Amino acid sequence: MYSNFENLSEDKKRTILEACIHEFAEKGYENSSTNTIVKEAGISKGILFHYFKNKKGLFLYVVDYCIRTIVEEYNKYPLVETGDIFQRLSELSVIKLKLTHANLEMSKMLMGAIGNSPEDIRSEVESRYSELSSEYMPAIFQKVDYSKFRSGVNPLKAIEILMLFLEALGDKYIKNYQGKEQDLLQNYDKLTEEYNEYMEILKHGMYSS
Amino acid sequence: MYSNFENLSEDKKRTILEACIHEFAEKGYENSSTNTIVKEAGISKGILFHYFKNKKGLFLYVVDYCIRTIVEEYNKYPLVETGDIFQRLSELSVIKLKLTHANLEMSKMLMGAIGNSPEDIRSEVESRYSELSSEYMPAIFQKVDYSKFRSGVNPLKAIEILMLFLEALGDKYIKNYQGKEQDLLQNYDKLTEEYNEYMEILKHGMYSS
Amino acid sequence: MYSNFENLSEDKKRTILEACIHEFAEKGYENSSTNTIVKEAGISKGILFHYFKNKKGLFLYVVDYCIRTIVEEYNKYPLVETGDIFQRLSELSVIKLKLTHANLEMSKMLMGAIGNSPEDIRSEVESRYSELSSEYMPAIFQKVDYSKFRSGVNPLKAIEILMLFLEALGDKYIKNYQGKEQDLLQNYDKLTEEYNEYMEILKHGMYSS
Amino acid sequence: MYSNFENLSEDKKRTILEACIHEFAEKGYENSSTNTIVKEAGISKGILFHYFKNKKGLFLYVVDYCIRTIVEEYNKYPLVETGDIFQRLSELSVIKLKLTHANLEMSKMLMGAIGNSPEDIRSEVESRYSELSSEYMPAIFQKVDYSKFRSGVNPLKAIEILMLFLEALGDKYIKNYQGKEQDLLQNYDKLTEEYNEYMEILKHGMYSS
DNA sequence: TATGAATGAGCTTTCATTCAT
DNA sequence: TATGAATGAAAGCTCATTCAT
Numbered sequence: 001m002y003s004n005f006e007n008l009s010e011d012k013k014r015t016i017l018e019a020c021i022h023e024f025a026e027k028g029y030e031n032s033s034t035n036t037i038v039k040e041a042g043i044s045k046g047i048l049f050h051y052f053k054n055k056k057g058l059f060l061y062v063v064d065y066c067i068r069t070i071v072e073e074y075n076k077y078p079l080v081e082t083g084d085i086f087q088r089l090s091e092l093s094v095i096k097l098k099l100t101h102a103n104l105e106m107s108k109m110l111m112g113a114i115g116n117s118p119e120d121i122r123s124e125v126e127s128r129y130s131e132l133s134s135e136y137m138p139a140i141f142q143k144v145d146y147s148k149f150r151s152g153v154n155p156l157k158a159i160e161i162l163m164l165f166l167e168a169l170g171d172k173y174i175k176n177y178q179g180k181e182q183d184l185l186q187n188y189d190k191l192t193e194e195y196n197e198y199m200e201i202l203k204h205g206m207y208s209s
Numbered sequence: 210m211y212s213n214f215e216n217l218s219e220d221k222k223r224t225i226l227e228a229c230i231h232e233f234a235e236k237g238y239e240n241s242s243t244n245t246i247v248k249e250a251g252i253s254k255g256i257l258f259h260y261f262k263n264k265k266g267l268f269l270y271v272v273d274y275c276i277r278t279i280v281e282e283y284n285k286y287p288l289v290e291t292g293d294i295f296q297r298l299s300e301l302s303v304i305k306l307k308l309t310h311a312n313l314e315m316s317k318m319l320m321g322a323i324g325n326s327p328e329d330i331r332s333e334v335e336s337r338y339s340e341l342s343s344e345y346m347p348a349i350f351q352k353v354d355y356s357k358f359r360s361g362v363n364p365l366k367a368i369e370i371l372m373l374f375l376e377a378l379g380d381k382y383i384k385n386y387q388g389k390e391q392d393l394l395q396n397y398d399k400l401t402e403e404y405n406e407y408m409e410i411l412k413h414g415m416y417s418s
Numbered sequence: 419m420y421s422n423f424e425n426l427s428e429d430k431k432r433t434i435l436e437a438c439i440h441e442f443a444e445k446g447y448e449n450s451s452t453n454t455i456v457k458e459a460g461i462s463k464g465i466l467f468h469y470f471k472n473k474k475g476l477f478l479y480v481v482d483y484c485i486r487t488i489v490e491e492y493n494k495y496p497l498v499e500t501g502d503i504f505q506r507l508s509e510l511s512v513i514k515l516k517l518t519h520a521n522l523e524m525s526k527m528l529m530g531a532i533g534n535s536p537e538d539i540r541s542e543v544e545s546r547y548s549e550l551s552s553e554y555m556p557a558i559f560q561k562v563d564y565s566k567f568r569s570g571v572n573p574l575k576a577i578e579i580l581m582l583f584l585e586a587l588g589d590k591y592i593k594n595y596q597g598k599e600q601d602l603l604q605n606y607d608k609l610t611e612e613y614n615e616y617m618e619i620l621k622h623g624m625y626s627s
Numbered sequence: 628m629y630s631n632f633e634n635l636s637e638d639k640k641r642t643i644l645e646a647c648i649h650e651f652a653e654k655g656y657e658n659s660s661t662n663t664i665v666k667e668a669g670i671s672k673g674i675l676f677h678y679f680k681n682k683k684g685l686f687l688y689v690v691d692y693c694i695r696t697i698v699e700e701y702n703k704y705p706l707v708e709t710g711d712i713f714q715r716l717s718e719l720s721v722i723k724l725k726l727t728h729a730n731l732e733m734s735k736m737l738m739g740a741i742g743n744s745p746e747d748i749r750s751e752v753e754s755r756y757s758e759l760s761s762e763y764m765p766a767i768f769q770k771v772d773y774s775k776f777r778s779g780v781n782p783l784k785a786i787e788i789l790m791l792f793l794e795a796l797g798d799k800y801i802k803n804y805q806g807k808e809q810d811l812l813q814n815y816d817k818l819t820e821e822y823n824e825y826m827e828i829l830k831h832g833m834y835s836s
Numbered sequence: 837t838a839t840g841a842a843t844g845a846g847c848t849t850t851c852a853t854t855c856a857t
Numbered sequence: 858t859a860t861g862a863a864t865g866a867a868a869g870c871t872c873a874t875t876c877a878t
Contacts, residue, residue: 004862028325031239034848044864049849051862116237116325153410161407164377165370172373198370201362205414213837243873253839255876264873422841446743449657452869462843467870469841534655534743571828579792579825582799586791616788619780623832631858661852671860673855682852 002061005051016041016048020062025109028116029059056121063113063125066106073099083145085159086203090195093166097173098188101181150208158206169198211270214260225250225257229271234318238268238326265330272322272334275315282308292354294368295412299404302375306382307397310390316383359417367415378407420479423469434459434466438480443527446534447477474539481531481543484524491517501563503577504621508613511584515591516606519599525592568626576624587616629688632678643668643675647689652736656686656744683748690740690752693733700726710772712786713830717822720793724800725815728808777835785833796825 005013019041023032034055038045052058077095079088100107113125149155173191177184184191214222228250232241243264247254261267286304288297309316322334350368358364382400386393393400423431437459441450452473456466470476495513497506518525531543567573591609595602602609632640646668650659661682665672679685704722706715727734740752768786776782800818804811811818 008862027327028239031327033846035846045848046850046865047863055848153413154406157406158410161374161410164381165374168373168377197363197366201367201370201414202411203414204362205410205412242871244871247840254841254874255839256837258874259838426841445745449745451867453867463869464844464871465842473869571831572824575824576828579828582795583788583792586795590791615781615784619785619788619832620829621832622780623828623830660850662850665861672853672862673860674858676853677859 002051002057005061016043016051017062017065020058021066021105021109024059024062025105025112028112029055029121030118032059034058059113059117059121060124060128063110064128066103066110067128070099070103070106070110073103081143083143083148085141085144086162086199089159089162089166090199093170094188094192094195097170097184097191100170100174101177101184104181148207150206153206162202165198165202169195211260211266214270225252226271226274229267230275230314230318233268233271234314234321237321238264238330243267268322268326268330269333269337272319273337275312275319276337279308279312279315279319282312290352292352292357294350294353295371295408298368298371298375299408302379303397303401303404306379306393306400309379309383310386310393313390357416359415362415371411374407374411378404420469420475423479434461434469435480435483438476439484439523439527442477442480443523443530446530447473447539448536452476477531477535477539478542478546481528482546484521484528485546488517488521488524488528491521499561501561501566503559503562504580504617507577507580507584508617511588512606512610512613515588515602515609518588518592519595519602522599566625568624571624580620583616583620587613629678629684632688643670644689644692647685648693648732648736651686651689652732652739655739656682656748661685686740686744686748687751687755690737691755693730693737694755697726697730697733697737700730708770710770710775712768712771713789713826716786716789716793717826720797721815721819721822724797724811724818727797727801728804728811731808775834777833780833789829792825792829796822 005016008016016037019037022040023037026032034045034048038048041048048058052061074095079091082088114122114129117125144155144159146155149158173184214225217225228246231249232246235241243254243257247257250257257267261270283304288300291297323331323338326334353364353368355364358367382393423434426434434455437455440458441455444450452463452466456463459466466476470479492513495509497509500506532540532547535543562573562577564573567576591602632643635643646664649667650664653659661672661675665675668675675685679688701722706718709715741749741756744752771782771786773782776785800811
């Protein structure tokens with residue numbers, strides 16, 4: 001496929017990928033300029049198209065690379081085995097937040113790739129997303145102990161509240177710490193504490209006491 | 210500032226604004242073409258730049274217009290006077306959903322304006338958002354009856370959970386009903402019911418019984 | 419259609435058309451450069467595409483223009499009314515030769531347009547050719563006096579020989595005088611004489627004496 | 628000159644030449660891509676330029692090769708010894724037609740090489756044409772029996788008519804049968820008959836009866 | 837006030853040719 | 858001898874913006 005590119009030295013590959021991620025993250029697919037990329041990567045116009053055939057091919061390759069990289073990092077954090085879905089999802093949220101900040105441009109690029117691209121690109125990106133993420137995604141929902149929920153609470157509704165809230169909370173933190181990533185990386189303990197506080201409130205309403 | 214434009218007849222203003230909103234909503238800032246806009250609006254290129262100086266000025270003016278219009282419509286829905294913040298926020302969410310669907314292109318444009326524009330545009334849009342929305346935003350949080358919360362629950366944390374969840378839920382509905390707006394408009398009762406179900410679960414964990 | 423272009427001053431139109439004809443005649447459709455054309459015509463890149471939408475549109479416009487121009491000149495030479503098809507075709511050949519040399523680049527361009535263009539261009543050119551030429555083409559074959567042919571000669575075969583020969587002869591003269599057009603223009607009498615000599619030979623074989 | 632190439636095995640040479648002829652015949656000089664050629668020939672870009680120095684050198688080599696090949700095949704058809712120039716030229720025309728169809732891509736390439744190339748290429752091709760063809764051309768005009776021509780007919784003029792007509796007729800058949808080469812190959816008898824019919828008409832006008 | 841012709845930098849992509857290996 | 862990665866000029870076309878009218 002893209003063996004021309006993949007046979008390059010790690011150094012060169014990294015330089016090029018970083019230039020691409022930077023540009024695509026900053027400007028989105030359409031407004032990114034292959035001119036800018038080759039200038040930043042210090043390569044010639046011709047060779048970029050020799051590696052990737054065209055802009056679309058380049059973009060999708062970089063998307064794949066980012067997904068793969070981030071999923072690999074996910075898998076380095078094994079989730080605690082517990083029936084408590086609150087704890088598992090809360091942990092996962094913190095991990096996601098951590099990874100997002102450790103790979104800020106990749107995350108930005110991936111978000112833009114879905115929210116911000118012409119139709120034919122978006123659909124390809126989405127299929128790649130589901131393919132890879134379904135392959136790698138850890139089994140969050142296995143062995144949930146539904147007996148913990150108090151009667152009168154639909155566990156599915158409860159879990160949906162939980163997930164939507166956690167996602168929204170994560171987005172809020174990402175926005176708040178934009179440009180101040182160092183602050184966030186130094187405050188994970190405080191962060192985990194905050195998450196726990198929210199979890200306690202929600203658990204109280206959903207679990208039987 | 211833009212008095213040249215504002216002195217036009219309402220009809221002409223509307224025609225031009227609609228052309229802009231349509232194009233910007235569809236294509237985002239960068240990929241929108243002033244050419245397309247003038248063609249759709251039936252005016253000349255020269256006069257567009259006479260009114261708005263440049264593309265950026267035009268875009269920000271249209272953003273302002275959309276924010277103002279939607280906020281005005283918000284204010285047509287007086288919230289029930291009650292100490293129950295759950296009810297107030299839930300109502301507000303449903304209204305927001307309704308308005309989003311009643312002003313679909315404006316909403317789409319505003320989302321794109323934030324998620325989809327070059328850096329210098331985005332920051333200007335964000336400052337306008339907070340400026341205008343703080344000016345118009347109704348006083349949701351006045352007269353909250355904090356005594357309803359059970360001891361051990363920080364009301365501010367609780368309200369934050371509530372707001373984040375409601376925003377996320379709203380976004381989810383918007384995505385789900387994309388292209389099927391009619392379905393949503395015919396199901397507001399079912400929608401309200403669903404919101405209430407979620408509210409019951411959350412209230413149970415936060416209020417004292 | 420191309421009213422933007424057509425409303426220009428005659429001077430400017432001529433300058434642009436000449437630049438196009440020169441480039442297209444010299445290099446054919448594919449290898450002609452719009453860059454070269456605008457440089458030679460002294461106009462900007464943008465305005466060329468404003469006039470003609472794209473390279474194909476430009477090319478077909480110029481083809482039309484050349485066909486129209488040459489056909490108009492044809493019509494200035496009324497053919498002698500006679501039943502002698504030999505005389506009529508011979509005259510027409512000399513006229514054609516004259517026009518070809520008076521409009522050398524146009525002729526070259528038109529030949530290239532048919533023999534030398536990508537498929538989709540060629541077919542459009544061909545349909546234009548037949549459209550226009552059928553509209554303007556003088557009625558060569560009306561009132562041919564078939565009784566002049568001697569028995570044993572199929573008049574249709576005879577006319578075919580005549581036409582193929584005349585066309586080939588014309589092509590030969592065009593090639594021979596390439597670059598020495600002045601010489602040819604000064605020798606039309608000698609030329610007509612030569613044609614007559616050939617005609618005498620052919621007539622002798624085909625007409626009854 | 629091109630001894631590097633010529634020392635290759637016959638197999639390899641053929642593979643490379645066929646790839647070139649195919650590409651050049653299909654697309655003409657300028658639009659042919661050396662990339663496509665090396666891919667089809669299964670060789671590297673470097674070696675192609677090592678063999679032929681540059682695209683022009685390659686093209687002219689292939690032109691030479693095609694001319695040489697076709698001329699060699701010509702020489703396999705010994706012309707009937709006769710004083711009748713009509714019969715000799717007519718036979719030659721049919722042979723030419725046959726060879727054109729038996730070596731379709733070579734013929735197509737050679738036509739394009741003359742009608743379809745940038746100026747500096749065309750002139751080189753033309754000089755090669757005359758060089759080689761004069762070297763190989765069989766002695767058509769030896770031993771013409773000029774006494775057969777009736778008085779009043781300049782034999783040179785007559786022969787010129789004949790040759791131009793035959794060439795034009797051949798071209799017409801080639802065009803007519805483009806894409807339907809099989810049809811033509813199965814109809815050589817009918818073809819020869821048609822040629823004879825034309826010859827009879829012309830002879831009648833030129834020979835003394 | 838209003839027009840739209842005109843500009844030229846910018847876009848993605850292809851190409852013949854070179855050269856380190 | 859043979860490879861194919863690398864180059865950068867050139868292609869057709871679009872764009873926001875200006876300015877003479």
